[in-house]
Amino acid sequence: MIALPPPKPEILARRDEIVAALLALLPADAVIHEALRMRPYETDGLSAYRQMPLAVVLPSTTAQVAAVMRYCHDNGVRVVPRGAGTSLSGGALPLEDAVVIGMMRMNRILEIDFDDRLAVVEAGVTNLGITKAVEHEGFFYAPDPSSQLACMIGGNVGMNSGGAHCLKYGVTANNLLGLKLVTPQGDIIDLGGDHLDAAGYDWLGLMTGSEGMLGIVTEVTVRILRGPEGARAMLAAFKGTEIAGAAVDAIIGSGIIPVALEFMDKPCIHACEAFAHAGYPLDAEAMLIIEVEGSVAEQDSLLDRIKEICNRFDPISLKVATSAEESMAIWKGRKGAFGAVGRISPDYLCMDGTIPTGELPFVLKRIGEMSVQYGLQVANVFHAGDGNLHPLIMFDANDASSFHKAEAFGGDILKLCVEVGGCLTGEHGVGVEKRDLMHVQFAPHELDQQRAIKTAFDPAWLLNPHKVFPLLDAA
Amino acid sequence: MSDLIAPLNEAGVAAAVREAGAMRAPLSIEGHGSKRGLLRPVQAARGLTTRGLTGITLYKPTELVLSARAGTPLPEIEAALAEHGQMIAPEPPDTRGVFGAELPATIGGIVATNLSGPRRITAGAMRDHLLGIRFVNGMGEVVRNGGRVLKNVTGLDLCKLLAGSHGTLGVMTEVTMKVLPAARASATLAIAVPDLATGVRALSAGLTSPFGVTGAALRLDAAGPVALLRLEDFPDFVAYRAGRLRDDLAAFGDVTVIEDSAAIWRDVRDAVPLGAMPEDAIWRISIRPSAAPAVAAALQAAFGARLLLDWGGGLVWIAGPATEAAHAAVMAAAAAARGSFTLFRAPAPMRAAVPVLPEEAPALAAIGARVKAALDPFGLFNPGRMRSSL
Numbered sequence: 001m002i003a004l005p006p007p008k009p010e011i012l013a014r015r016d017e018i019v020a021a022l023l024a025l026l027p028a029d030a031v032i033h034e035a036l037r038m039r040p041y042e043t044d045g046l047s048a049y050r051q052m053p054l055a056v057v058l059p060s061t062t063a064q065v066a067a068v069m070r071y072c073h074d075n076g077v078r079v080v081p082r083g084a085g086t087s088l089s090g091g092a093l094p095l096e097d098a099v100v101i102g103m104m105r106m107n108r109i110l111e112i113d114f115d116d117r118l119a120v121v122e123a124g125v126t127n128l129g130i131t132k133a134v135e136h137e138g139f140f141y142a143p144d145p146s147s148q149l150a151c152m153i154g155g156n157v158g159m160n161s162g163g164a165h166c167l168k169y170g171v172t173a174n175n176l177l178g179l180k181l182v183t184p185q186g187d188i189i190d191l192g193g194d195h196l197d198a199a200g201y202d203w204l205g206l207m208t209g210s211e212g213m214l215g216i217v218t219e220v221t222v223r224i225l226r227g228p229e230g231a232r233a234m235l236a237a238f239k240g241t242e243i244a245g246a247a248v249d250a251i252i253g254s255g256i257i258p259v260a261l262e263f264m265d266k267p268c269i270h271a272c273e274a275f276a277h278a279g280y281p282l283d284a285e286a287m288l289i290i291e292v293e294g295s296v297a298e299q300d301s302l303l304d305r306i307k308e309i310c311n312r313f314d315p316i317s318l319k320v321a322t323s324a325e326e327s328m329a330i331w332k333g334r335k336g337a338f339g340a341v342g343r344i345s346p347d348y349l350c351m352d353g354t355i356p357t358g359e360l361p362f363v364l365k366r367i368g369e370m371s372v373q374y375g376l377q378v379a380n381v382f383h384a385g386d387g388n389l390h391p392l393i394m395f396d397a398n399d400a401s402s403f404h405k406a407e408a409f410g411g412d413i414l415k416l417c418v419e420v421g422g423c424l425t426g427e428h429g430v431g432v433e434k435r436d437l438m439h440v441q442f443a444p445h446e447l448d449q450q451r452a453i454k455t456a457f458d459p460a461w462l463l464n465p466h467k468v469f470p471l472l473d474a475a
Numbered sequence: 476m477s478d479l480i481a482p483l484n485e486a487g488v489a490a491a492v493r494e495a496g497a498m499r500a501p502l503s504i505e506g507h508g509s510k511r512g513l514l515r516p517v518q519a520a521r522g523l524t525t526r527g528l529t530g531i532t533l534y535k536p537t538e539l540v541l542s543a544r545a546g547t548p549l550p551e552i553e554a555a556l557a558e559h560g561q562m563i564a565p566e567p568p569d570t571r572g573v574f575g576a577e578l579p580a581t582i583g584g585i586v587a588t589n590l591s592g593p594r595r596i597t598a599g600a601m602r603d604h605l606l607g608i609r610f611v612n613g614m615g616e617v618v619r620n621g622g623r624v625l626k627n628v629t630g631l632d633l634c635k636l637l638a639g640s641h642g643t644l645g646v647m648t649e650v651t652m653k654v655l656p657a658a659r660a661s662a663t664l665a666i667a668v669p670d671l672a673t674g675v676r677a678l679s680a681g682l683t684s685p686f687g688v689t690g691a692a693l694r695l696d697a698a699g700p701v702a703l704l705r706l707e708d709f710p711d712f713v714a715y716r717a718g719r720l721r722d723d724l725a726a727f728g729d730v731t732v733i734e735d736s737a738a739i740w741r742d743v744r745d746a747v748p749l750g751a752m753p754e755d756a757i758w759r760i761s762i763r764p765s766a767a768p769a770v771a772a773a774l775q776a777a778f779g780a781r782l783l784l785d786w787g788g789g790l791v792w793i794a795g796p797a798t799e800a801a802h803a804a805v806m807a808a809a810a811a812a813r814g815s816f817t818l819f820r821a822p823a824p825m826r827a828a829v830p831v832l833p834e835e836a837p838a839l840a841a842i843g844a845r846v847k848a849a850l851d852p853f854g855l856f857n858p859g860r861m862r863s864s865l
Contacts, residue, residue, distance in 0.1 A: 115679045116763045138685065160628045171626065173635070174603045187838035195761045196789055197589065197600055197639075198815040199832040200861065201843060205602055205635025209628045229685045249537040255560055255656035298712050354624040357538050386625035387538070426626035434629075441629055442619070449618050449850070450631045456845035468630065 002049060002090070002432045005466050007097035011054070011077055018077060019055050022099065025067045030105070032056040041100050044085040044092040045147070046433055048349075048403065053080065053094035060105045062180060062188055062218040069216065070186025072099055078462050079184075081212040083124065083155030086147040088350050089431025091159060091211055095466060103154050106218060109133050118177055118194055120221045123154025127161070130222060139224045142169035145427070146338065154217045160209030162427035164334075167385035168259040168293075169225070171427065173208040180219035181207065184458040194221050206453070211429050212464045214457040228293035231259065233327040234303055234320040236310045237284035241265060242361035244286035247313045248384045249357065251290070251306055258306070260291040261385035262334055265364060268341070268379035268392070269333075275340030278333035281317045288384065289334055291327070337381045338392065345377065345394030347403075351410045353417030354426035357387045366416055367391055374409045376402070388426035389417065415440050430468045438470055479522040485609065485617060485648040491523055492646065492855065493615030501858045504642035506546055506581030510588055512574045514641060514831045516823045518859040525583050528648055531555055533623065540606065540623050542651040545583025552582055562657040565601050566592035568744045573757060573820055583647045589639030592744035593690040593705070596682065596786040598655070602638035607651035610637060612644075613851030623651045636846075642857045643865065644850040658707030662717045663690070663736035666702040668728040671695070672768040675788040677702040677727035679764060682787045684723060686716040690740055693784035694748045702727065705740060749783040751794035756821040758795075758805045762814030764788035770808045777804035797821045802829050809833065832861060840864075 011018070019033045032038055033055045043050045054077070059065045072079050078098035085092045094100050106122035109129070113119070114137050119130055127148040130141040144163035145151055151161070157179065162171040169175070178192035192204040207214055238244040244263060251258065264272065264280075264287045273280040280287060288310075292302040303320050310318055321327040333340070341348050355363050364380060371378045377394045391413055395406035414424045414434065418441050424434045438447060451469055455461070480502075482488045495502050501519040505511065507526055528544040531552065535541075536559040543552055549567065556562055567585045570576070586608075591600040598604075607621030610633075620633035637644055664681070668674040671693065678691040681704040690705030704720065706713045721730045733739065742748055751757050762770060767788035774780035774793055778801045783792040795801045802818065802825070809816035810833075818831040835843060847854075847865055859865075 113763070113765070114683060115676075116765050117682065118763065139683075160632070162626055166626065170599060170603060171628075173632070174599050183838060183842065185838070189836055189839045191839075193813060193815065194763045195814050196595065196786060197591070197761055199761070199817045200639075200815075200835060201644075201846070202589070202602060202635045202639045203839070205632055205638070208635075209632050213631075226683045226685055228687070252539065252656075253537045255659065257656060294712065295715065297715065301709070301711065354622075354626045356535070356540070356624060358535065383626070388626045421622070422624045423622050423627045423629045425629050426624070427628055429628055430630065438630065445616050446618050446620070447630075449612060449616070450620075450633070452849035453631055453633070453636075453846060456849045457842055459845075 002435065003471060004051060004095060005471055007095065008076070011097040015054055018075070021071055022055060022057055022068065025071060026057055026059060026064055030058045030060065032058070041082065041094060041102065044087045044090060046088055046090040046431065048397065049090050049093050049432060051094050051096060053098050053100045054096065056100040056102055058102045058105050062182065065101060065182045065216055065218050066186045066188050068099065068101060069182050069184065073185050073462060076460065076462070078465060080464055081158070081216045083152035084126070084150045086151040087155065087159065087431055088352070088428045089425065089433040091429050091431040091467065093432050101216060103152060110219065114139060116194070117224055118221055119224050120219060121153055122219055123217045124152050127151050127153060127156055134224050138227050140227050141222055141224055142175050143172050153220050153222070157208055157217050157220060158210065158212045159429040162388065164260045164262060164383065167261060167383070168257055173205060175223045176204055176208060176220065177223060178221035179204060179207060179217050181215040181217055183215050184463045192221065211431065211467050213454050213467060229295045230299060231291055231293045231327065232299045232303065232321050233289055233291045233330040234306065234318065235330050236288045236290065236318050237281040237316040238286050238313060239316060241286040241364045243313050244288055245357070245360040247288065247310050250309045250312065252385065254305065254309060256302060256305060258290045258385065259293050260289065261383070262289040263382035263384035264334065265380040267377065268337060268381050271340040271344050271379055272333035272337050275343055276333040276336045278329055280333055284316050289330055334381065341379050341392045341394065347395050347397040349393045349395065349406050349410050351389070351391045351393065351413050352425045352428040353414045353422055354386070354388045355417050355420050355422035357384065359420040363389065363416060363420060367413055370409055370412055374405050376406055376409055387422065411437060432467060435468060436470050478520065479524055481524050481527045483527040485528065485611070488523070488525065488528070488646055488648055489611045489615045489617055492611050492613065495855050496613065496615060496853045499853055501855050504646055504857050506584035507578035509576035509578055509580050510570055510574060510584060512820055513588065514818070514861055515826050515859050515863070517857050523646065525646065525648065526581065532649065536561060539625065539654055540651060541654050542623060542649060543582050544649050545647045546581050549580045549582055549585060556654055560657055561654045563604065563652060564594055564598035564655045565604060566594045566744055567601055568592050568746070570745070572745055572747065582650055586638050586650050587640065587642050587647060593692060593740055593785055596691055596789070597689050602635050604653045605634045605638050605650060606653050608634050608637060608647050609649040610645035610647045613853055613855050617648070618645070621651065625653055641860050643860050644847065644856065646856065660710035660713045661705060661707040661736060662713050663733045663739055664704045664717060664720055664724065665731045665733055666724055666728045668700050668702050671700055671771050673727055674700045674702040675764055675767050675784070677724055678704065678787045680724055680727070681720060684720060686720055691787040692743045693788065695782055703739065703743070705736065743783070743785060746783060746792050749792045749794050750781050754797065755794040756797035756801065756825065757819040758793040759817045759819050760791040760793065760805065760809045760814050762789060762791065762809070762812040766812035766814065767791060770812050773808045773811070774804060777801065797825050799825070799829060
């Protein structure tokens with residue numbers, strides 16, 4: 001189990017005074033301090049970890065966020081920012097002596113400009129909410145994490161969220177123009193703007209993926225894109241994971257970058273098929289979902305090229321959607337993958353390492369061996385084009401030894417990802433979950449360099465001090 | 476510069492930095508020095524160049540990844556990529572013409588200045604394609620950040636912080652880039668528009684079409700303004716989209732489809748159509764595209780600015796007299812459009828006398844000073860390059 005920094009006794013002792021001060025700064029309904037009402041904030045998408053906070057505030061404006069931050073800074077009170085709480089790495093896990101700043105009330109869309117291809121939204125607007133606000137003109141916001149119905153853009157910035165379509169459209173960092181941010185000291189600053197590549201240091205780039213350690217984002221200016229004429233998916237099933245991996249290499253080597261290229265292994269195919277009845281081939285060892293975009297003729301042309309490439313790898317089956325409905329059917333199983341695994345196992349851990357794509361067969365083989373060794377089942381779903389692996393490790397949370405084994409198994413998978421040249425996390429963030437593995441990827445002085453940047457923003461380490469970096473003995 | 480240290484490997488760079496730290500003797504950091512004239516003159520008696528650190532260290536075409544030592548000349552990397560039909564998608568400019576440099580840019584220099592060409596509008600900037608770096612910090616330590624995989628959110632993103640930091644935060648010794656397949660075919664629609672504002676609207680119409688425009692520039696030719704929209708993909712796709720766009724954009728002016736347009740975009744990339752005189756100063760303003768007509772009008776009125784628009788109107792190249800009055804007009808136009816400016820080229824005394832980048836708000840400037848100190852505590856790297864205080 002992960003360790004949390006010890007609470008400051010003097011802060012816990014001052015709890016009533018702190019709540020009273022927060023009530024003076026915010027409307028009464030924006031301060032939550034009763035245990036029962038704070039309960040929903042004790043955990044996030046990584047529900048194995050729980051911790052009740054000191055208090056929760058729900059500001060409606062940037063000025064309110066700044067007032068709370070200034071008060072907490074001046075009084076040495078720790079702060080944990082929270083969006084929708086969908087983090088799979090414990091990114092929103094509170095501390096006993098911390099005030100949680102929940103951003104869900106800042107959910108207004110402030111500006112949409114199609115000609116300039118941008119939208120300005122508050123941090124609590126959901127990822128899908130941006131697309132919903134612009135899709136009537138044929139536009140969309142590109143990054144599409146699986147949690148996009150619920151997750152908020154502020155959290156997407158914090159974690160630099162990706163999605164199934166980032167092979168073509170990039171991740172959050174590639175789709176931002178500007179941020180409004182409250183610093184740990186309570187100052188309001190603007191980074192970037194409503195234009196590309198502001199001169200000066202790339203604060204926007206540093207802030208994206210900083211996991212709420214450097215400031216709290218209150219407004220985001222995103223790029224919106226005009227969608228293609230259409231999109232269509234195909235399914236290709238193979239006799240081996242190595243063969244499917246070679247097919248992926250051949251597709252990309254041919255100069256085609258599909259808009260999505262998803263890989264599922266046999267356990268995942270079976271779980272999804274039982275759940276979604278998408279018509280997936282149960283005899284396949286590996287399956288690819290490949291999506292292309294363009295006019296109908298362009299889709300046909302690209303799918304023909306990809307089919308021709310797949311045919312070189314002795315596929316078990318190739319199924320090309322002939323309509324939007326058939327595309328949706330192909331995607332149905334993949335999109336329900338986490339739920340499908342949830343149906344066959346009481347609990348699962350979703351890992352998120354990235355590997356060089358050429359290492360896929362080796363890594364899947366090693367994961368299979370570890371699965372036997374740990375006695376835990378694993379299903380693999382994988383963004384094949386960019387090497388982002390999502391092994392789902394199945395366990396039973398009611399059995400403590402099962403959970404500890406699952407954690408150790410997950411840790412071994414991530415160490416393997418680093419060993420083959422990859423990284424601990426591709427899109428879920430380090431959070432608390434992978435914090436103590438950071439030394440696997442970074443040398444001590446490299447972590448110290450990153451810590452020094454955190455210190456430059458937050459000298460007192462009040463903002464999310466328990467995330468990303470292994471706790472220092474001195475802390 | 477009287478004294479230029481040119482280590483042949485990363486350990487040599489680290490040793491040179493440690494030595495400079497011990498002496499508290501600042502260094503001017505460069506690759507080939509091709510952009511020495513960019514931003515403010517550096518206040519350092521000695522220089523440190525990465526030009527001795529050369530060579531591609533990893534290239535996996537099917538994994539879309541390439542690593543090279545920082546001093547590797549860009550043309551060498553582009554040639555290696557071309558052999559596999561790939562490219563650095565942001566098409567970084569060749570600034571030899573603008574700065575009168577002889578040697579081509581190094582990959583380290585292009586990343587450190589985060590300069591991107593026309594494809595930036597849809598493909599992203601150099602910093603968006605930077606996957607990993609190795610750099611020497613001000614303590615002389617070799618630090619890695621990012622990696623060699625396409626998706627990585629492990630820890631703070633120092634890659635983006637160092638990209639565009641103009642060598643003021645660390646000395647990059649190796650960079651890893653995401654590379655992409657180059658298109659098999661391209662075509663350019665040239666629209667003879669009646670005025671600049673109509674031209675910007677034509678570019679917007681192209682960029683808000685579903686046809687995947689990869690370049691959107693406006694050239695102010697002697698014969699009149701020309702809006703340029705580039706399409707890149709498989710030949711049959713390009714032909715189809717060019718036909719559709721030509722119909723859709725006919726209302727903006729006469730449309731010509733140019734099949735072989737590589738030279739047109741190379742020129743736009745390198746700001747050739749700007750037509751800057753040798754004695755002119757050159758600026759770049761980054762704004763939201765719809766603000767371009769007002770910015771252009773203000774600068775033409777202030778000093779008869781020569782202009783070239785890229786990025787759908789979001790990037791305005793400006794040439795004009797190297798005077799503080801012209802600079803003040805550029806700063807005012809950028810501020811009015813809530814945009815950002817860079818004094819890209821000017822005589823050294825002018826670059827030393829004026830802000831070459833927008834000032835930061837006090838709270839941000841304070842953070843910036845602390846970040847600089849966290850990476851370069853002795854103030855060794857390129858002092859004065861970006862701001863007189865940093």
